[in-house]
Amino acid sequence: MSQPNTTDMQKIETASNVLVLGGGLAGICTAEAIAAQGYPVLLVEPGEAVGLKAESRPLNSYSQSEKDTLNKLVEQVRSSENIEILEKTTLSCATGVAGDYRVWLSGQKPLSEKQVGAIVVASELIRNPLNAAYGLEIGGPVITQTDLEHALASETKKFTGKTVAFVVGFGQSGNPLVMERVLRSALELAQIEGTTVYVYVNDLKVAAEELERLYLKARDNGVLFFKLSQAPVIETQENGISITYSDPVILRDISAQADFLVIEEAMEADSANAHLACLLRLDLGSEGFMQTDNVHRYPVSTNREGIFVVGGSRQVKALDQACMDAENAALQVRRLLGDGTRLAPANKAVLDIGKCTFCLTCYRCCPHGAIYWSTENKPVISLIACQGCGICASECPMDAIQIGEFSDKAIHDQVQKSMANTGKAPNIVAFCCQNSAQEAAQMAADFGIALPEGLHLIQVPCAGKIDLDYILNAFVQGADGVLVMACHPRNCKSEHGNTYARWRVNDAQNRLSKAGLDKARLSFVTLASNMGSEFARIVTEFETWLRDL
Amino acid sequence: MIVAERKPFEEIKSLLEPYQKVLTVGCGTCVAVCLAGGEKEVGILNAELKIARKLEGKPIETGAITVERQCDMEFLEELDSMVDQYDALLSMACGAGIQFLAERFPEKPVFPAVDTSFIGVNRDVGWYEEKCRACGSCVLGLTAGICPVTMCAKSLFNGPCGGTNKQSCEINVNQPCAWYRIHERLSKQGRLKNIMEIHPPNDWRNQAPRTIIQPGYEERLKAFNGK
Numbered sequence: 001m002s003q004p005n006t007t008d009m010q011k012i013e014t015a016s017n018v019l020v021l022g023g024g025l026a027g028i029c030t031a032e033a034i035a036a037q038g039y040p041v042l043l044v045e046p047g048e049a050v051g052l053k054a055e056s057r058p059l060n061s062y063s064q065s066e067k068d069t070l071n072k073l074v075e076q077v078r079s080s081e082n083i084e085i086l087e088k089t090t091l092s093c094a095t096g097v098a099g100d101y102r103v104w105l106s107g108q109k110p111l112s113e114k115q116v117g118a119i120v121v122a123s124e125l126i127r128n129p130l131n132a133a134y135g136l137e138i139g140g141p142v143i144t145q146t147d148l149e150h151a152l153a154s155e156t157k158k159f160t161g162k163t164v165a166f167v168v169g170f171g172q173s174g175n176p177l178v179m180e181r182v183l184r185s186a187l188e189l190a191q192i193e194g195t196t197v198y199v200y201v202n203d204l205k206v207a208a209e210e211l212e213r214l215y216l217k218a219r220d221n222g223v224l225f226f227k228l229s230q231a232p233v234i235e236t237q238e239n240g241i242s243i244t245y246s247d248p249v250i251l252r253d254i255s256a257q258a259d260f261l262v263i264e265e266a267m268e269a270d271s272a273n274a275h276l277a278c279l280l281r282l283d284l285g286s287e288g289f290m291q292t293d294n295v296h297r298y299p300v301s302t303n304r305e306g307i308f309v310v311g312g313s314r315q316v317k318a319l320d321q322a323c324m325d326a327e328n329a330a331l332q333v334r335r336l337l338g339d340g341t342r343l344a345p346a347n348k349a350v351l352d353i354g355k356c357t358f359c360l361t362c363y364r365c366c367p368h369g370a371i372y373w374s375t376e377n378k379p380v381i382s383l384i385a386c387q388g389c390g391i392c393a394s395e396c397p398m399d400a401i402q403i404g405e406f407s408d409k410a411i412h413d414q415v416q417k418s419m420a421n422t423g424k425a426p427n428i429v430a431f432c433c434q435n436s437a438q439e440a441a442q443m444a445a446d447f448g449i450a451l452p453e454g455l456h457l458i459q460v461p462c463a464g465k466i467d468l469d470y471i472l473n474a475f476v477q478g479a480d481g482v483l484v485m486a487c488h489p490r491n492c493k494s495e496h497g498n499t500y501a502r503w504r505v506n507d508a509q510n511r512l513s514k515a516g517l518d519k520a521r522l523s524f525v526t527l528a529s530n531m532g533s534e535f536a537r538i539v540t541e542f543e544t545w546l547r548d549l
Numbered sequence: 550m551i552v553a554e555r556k557p558f559e560e561i562k563s564l565l566e567p568y569q570k571v572l573t574v575g576c577g578t579c580v581a582v583c584l585a586g587g588e589k590e591v592g593i594l595n596a597e598l599k600i601a602r603k604l605e606g607k608p609i610e611t612g613a614i615t616v617e618r619q620c621d622m623e624f625l626e627e628l629d630s631m632v633d634q635y636d637a638l639l640s641m642a643c644g645a646g647i648q649f650l651a652e653r654f655p656e657k658p659v660f661p662a663v664d665t666s667f668i669g670v671n672r673d674v675g676w677y678e679e680k681c682r683a684c685g686s687c688v689l690g691l692t693a694g695i696c697p698v699t700m701c702a703k704s705l706f707n708g709p710c711g712g713t714n715k716q717s718c719e720i721n722v723n724q725p726c727a728w729y730r731i732h733e734r735l736s737k738q739g740r741l742k743n744i745m746e747i748h749p750p751n752d753w754r755n756q757a758p759r760t761i762i763q764p765g766y767e768e769r770l771k772a773f774n775g776k
Contacts, residue, residue: 359582364674395674397587398577398615469589472596476603511593514558515601 010346012384014099014337015117017042021091021276023050025070025319026311027122028077029326034120035082037334042114043083044105046090050074056124056267056312057319058146060153061181094119094279097372097382098306098336117337118306120329121276121290122322125177125267125312133171134234134263141241141258145265148185161194165243165258169202170231172266175316176208182264183214190221197223198256200232200245208318234261267316280307281369283495289314296435296493300328303495304369305385308332336384344383347404349393351381355400362392362401367495389494390465394504406461411470418456419478425454426480426546430539431470433463433501435493436529437485443532451536452543454480463487464497471508471522481521481546483539488526498526521546551579551643552677553586553663561594561639562601564660565609568636571598573662574628574650575615576642584675585663586641588615594641594662619646625653632657685755691743693734698751700727706748 016039020031023045031043047054051074052067062070077083089107096102101116129144136142143151151158168174168182182199189197199218204227206212219225232245241261247254269288277284283303285292291302291314300308308329311322336342349370351362356379363371363379370385371392381392381401393401399408415429432438438459444451456479460466463486474482484505486498502524509519525538565571573591581587595611602609612635616624619642628650632638637658640647643665651659667679684698688706698704702720709728712719718726735741762770 355577355588357577357581357587359584360671361584361674397581397584397589399588399592467589469592469596472593472600476596476599511558511597512600515597516604517600 008346009343010383012099012342012344014340014342014384015101015115016040016337016340017114017116018333018337019044019091019101019103019114019116019119020122021119022054022122022124022311022313023047023085023087024055024122024124024311025052025073026124026313026317026322026326027054027120028073029323030120030122030310030329031083032073032077032080033326033330034333035077035080037330039082039117039333039337041083042086042116043077044086044089044091044107046088046107049087050077050085054124056126056270057177057181058127058149060149061184063184091276091279095372097370097385098304099342099382099384101306118308118333119280120300120308120310120333121280121282121313122310122326123270123273123276123290123313125316126270128266128268129263130171130266131263134167134231136234136236136261136263138263140236142236142261142263144263145181145185148260148262149181152185152188156188156192159189159192159195159260162259163196163198163240163257164189164260164262165198165200165241165256166262166264167200167232167234168264169205170200170228171264174203174205174264175267176205176211177267177316177318178264179205180208180211180214180318182262183211183218185262186223187214187218187221190218190223198243198258199223199225200243201225201227202229202231209320267312270312273313280304282307282309283367285314291315292495293490294493294495295491298328298332300325300332303367305382305387306336342384345404346383347402348383348388349381349386349390349404350402351379352400352402353378355398357398357400359397361395361397365391365395365500367391367497387494389462389497390460391462391494391497391500394465394467394500403461403465406465408467411458411460411467412473414458415456415470415474415477415479418458422454422478425452426543427454427456427478428452428481428483428539428543428546429456429458429474429479430483430485431458431460431463431466432485433487433497434459434461436487436491436531437525437527437535439529440485440527440531440535443530444536447532449533449536450540452539454543455539462492462494462497463501464492464494466501466504468504468508468511471504472511475512475517475521481523481542483542484522484524485535485538486524486526488528491526491528518549550582550668550671551645551665552583552667552669552679553580553643553665555585555590555594555641555663556661558597558601561660561662562598565598565637565639568609568658569607570610570612570635571637571639572612572614572628572631572635573639574619574641575613576619576640576646577615578618578620580642580646580663581615582671583677588613590641591615594639618642619650622649622653625650628653684751685759686751688748691748692731693738693740693743695727695731695734697727697731700725700730706750708744 018034018039018041020027020043031041035041045054052059089105092106093104099117103114131138186197189195232243235242241258244255273288273290277290282290283292290309310325310329311317368387370382374380390403393403484501486501492498505524513519575586575591591613618624632654639660639662640650641662647661668681669677669679682699713726716729718724
């Protein structure tokens with residue numbers, strides 16, 4: 001096989017329009033920011049209308065001036081020539097890859113197919129009242145934060161001369177967005193004639209812009225905060241609510257009465273995210289958000305190139321943060337779609353269709369959804385979406401996929417060459433992920449730490465590219481020991497590369513045992529790129545162990 | 550497709566014990582798809598053999614080739630010029646491919662490296678389920694697309710046995726009762742009448758070695774005498 005020229009670039013045309021899923025404020029801001037870059041936007045909202053109605057936070061939790069600003073933004077988006085709005089519409093199906101997604105939308109109009117270059121998901125959060133955590137039912141004097149916000153917008157007289165108590169931070173650890181709503185309402189209540197406001201709070205989450213000031217203002221206006229480590233005991237009575245708590249200062253149980261009790265609400269990921277993530281082949285992260293914790297990615301990126309997540313799709317976000325996400329998404333869209341053409345290395349992942357047996361293994365294993373089936377019923381690896389991790393190539397039963405400079409032949413040759421002129425020291429082949437172990441090895445070398453004489457480093461793009469037969473062949477070629485050095489768990493740039501590597505090492509160890517070799521001659525270790533001395537320690541100890549055999 | 554699994558290494562090793570030069574022949578169709586005998590698995594098996602034999606002080610030389618399908622003579626042709634260099638052939642194809650390989654090279658010992666397991670489907674990477682026993686007389690049209698021959702442990706044709714147990718089969722609670730599922734699916738489709746009549750037993754005499762000449766090819770067979 002001829003060595004591909006790494007500088008060969010392939011020109012790829014990309015669709016220029018962008019699908020934004022979700023018409024709440026995060027979606028509106030995103031549509032506006034992307035349209036401002038000159039890309040046509042299709043803004044899709046499952047609910048009645050885009051704008052404040054589609055927003056997860058109750059409209060009434062915003063001030064009048066904020067509402068005015070937001071309404072203006074909605075109007076701007078509605079009148080933009082570059083933005084097409086589809087309401088009461090949902091995504092039914094999505095195929096393709098970055099630069100060329102095909103999506104099917106259903107709603108008011110019959111199912112329609114669209115081609116888009118990129119997709120931005122702007123799910124809203126959902127509100128979940130946590131009355132169960134306090135053993136209470138909603139009703140009568142027990143109201144939710146949302147109920148309160150609605151009441152404050154329409155019937156403030158209801159609270160004149162009354163005592164209102166909030167409980168927050170006992171049913172959840174909470175976050176600044178939850179706290180902001182509580183603080184705003186408490187302040188508003190405190191400004192009503194003769195109203196008494198108590199806030200029973202666990203941790204005051206004020207780590208967001210203006211929140212500390214809002215807290216102080218609420219206090220200055222007479223809101224009484226009780227910072228407790230345990231939830232107060234609450235009982236509903238005929239004429240209101242009784243609240244008993246252990247006061248942390250005077251160390252005594254105190255009882256108070258209130259006319260209304262406001263139950264905290266969690267702001268959570270929408271459960272509909274799971275279905276959407278499945279349609280878009282996105283990894284669902286913790287707590288149902290559409291993004292895993294991956295330190296290698298930009299904030300709005302996902303496991304799939306060309307699909308971005310903003311606002312409530314990825315975290316509990318206040319509006320200003322969601323707007324920042326929107327700007328980031330617009331930059332990512334511009335980076336991806338550019339002027340409609342992209343250049344990508346032609347040898348990033350090359351599929352030999354003659355060898356391919358259409359087993360779907362690559363399609364199923366690709367963590368980036370970069371492999372799709374063409375209309376000719378053939379697998380195609382998108383050079384834009386492919387991240388070059390090589391998991392597909394290592395899993396392919398026909399060795400039909402070769403990854404850039406990390407072809408099977410190149411790796412076999414390197415291993416063979418490293419074994420050619422070896423001395424008496426044990427031969428160690430260390431397959432190193434270039435994102436971690438290779439860097440750590442470089443660091444060890446730069447620091448002048450002594451490394452074993454017989455250590456041979458084989459760089460791979462990701463531990464997911466370490467084939468089972470690379471490992472076994474290293475032993476055939478004469479290695480005394482083999483190290484598979486991957487990123488730490490859940491720290492893989494390609495999500496599962498280190499996991500595949502670990503599975504293969506387990507498999508290889510079983511095979512080595514059955515062949516009669518001590519399976520400890522093969523070892524799987526994880527490292528971070530800044531662990532130079534740890535790298536040196538591991539390889540040195542391994543060498544010592546091999547010498548002692 | 551046909552699903553197979555690699556034989557235990559110890560068994561393969563003992564089959565090859567008397568031989569020094571072995572050509573391992575992969576198959577690029579069913580066994581490649583089920584990750585048992587494609588090019589990758591050929592390389593892995595050869596490496597295992599070399600490691601083990603070297604440790605035993607009886608090094609083995611291996612060759613590797615993966616053909617498109619071992620169940621077609623034309624694809625075996627490419628081995629003609631190679632086999633002379635080897636003492637034995639190790640086939641990673643299904644039982645059909647192995648036999649065809651042995652037929653092509655009758656003077657060479659041919660050994661199986663996989664056990665052919667069943668005709669089945671691919672649920673996910675590395676995960677296969679049996680679906681068909683090649684009974685030669687398909688009843689799936691009557692049974693809502695669920696095969697009673699394969700999916701019922703007793704291969705019953707007329708409803709469940711007494712061992713049906715709350716939707717499960719008596720052999721294993723994780724094995725659904727095929728007849729329960731057939732009943733459920735037919736009833737959802739309003740086609741229960743399909744199974745109200747007694748279905749006669751299959752003619753199991755058909756399990757003698759079978760040959761099929763597709764209709765329209767009888768004349769061709771006669772004209773070219775099967776060549």
